[in-house]
Amino acid sequence: MQQTNPNATGSGYYCHQIVFDNVKSRYGVPNRLDCSITTFSNSWQADATGFEVDNKYGVIFQINGVANPGIVAFDSMGRPLNNCLGGCIIDVIRKEGSNITETLQIQIEFEGYVHAI
Numbered sequence: 001m002q003q004t005n006p007n008a009t010g011s012g013y014y015c016h017q018i019v020f021d022n023v024k025s026r027y028g029v030p031n032r033l034d035c036s037i038t039t040f041s042n043s044w045q046a047d048a049t050g051f052e053v054d055n056k057y058g059v060i061f062q063i064n065g066v067a068n069p070g071i072v073a074f075d076s077m078g079r080p081l082n083n084c085l086g087g088c089i090i091d092v093i094r095k096e097g098s099n100i101t102e103t104l105q106i107q108i109e110f111e112g113y114v115h116a117i
Contacts, residue, residue, distance in 0.1 A: 017073035017082070019050075020061040020090075026052035027061060038071050058095040064088050078112035086110050089117065 015035040020027045024040070028050015031037040046052045053059040060067060063083045072084040080087060087110035094102040105117040 015073075017071055019071050020063070020068070022060050022068040024052055025055065025057075025059045025061075026050060035073070058101075060093050060095065062091040062093065065091070072108065074112060079110065080108045080112060084108050 015029050015032050017029065017035060017038075018027055019030055019038055019040070021040050026040060026044075026046070028040075028046070030040045030044060030050075032049050040050075044050075063070070063072065066083070071082040072088070072090070073081045075081055084090075088108055090106040090108065092104040092106070093100055106114065107117050108114050
């Protein structure tokens with residue numbers, strides 16, 4: 001989970017971040033070789049760097065209760081940055097209509113430890 005080169009672009013470097021997008025209920029790394037790309041293109045295909053949840057499941061993501069949360073990246077020591085600076089809780093919520101049916105909570109501690117709540 002550490003980012004050994006925070007401005008990683010070009011071959012040989014990989015982005016140690018995850019981007020959440022509620023527009024199409026997807027998460028992942030839009031471009032694993034260019035960390036400055038933080039939005040998914042319309043032509044983005046789910047692969048080993050991310051996943052798109054079928055709309056029929058009604059899944060949305062939140063970071064600390066904020067919908068369409070954005071980015072969680074990690075510094076060279078593995079500590080969270082961006083929307084998770086200092087630690088955060090990521091909610092993976094399943095809705096049926098306007099009712100929440102399930103919530104999975106993932107906590108990222110300020111030092112980078114990731115675990116379920």
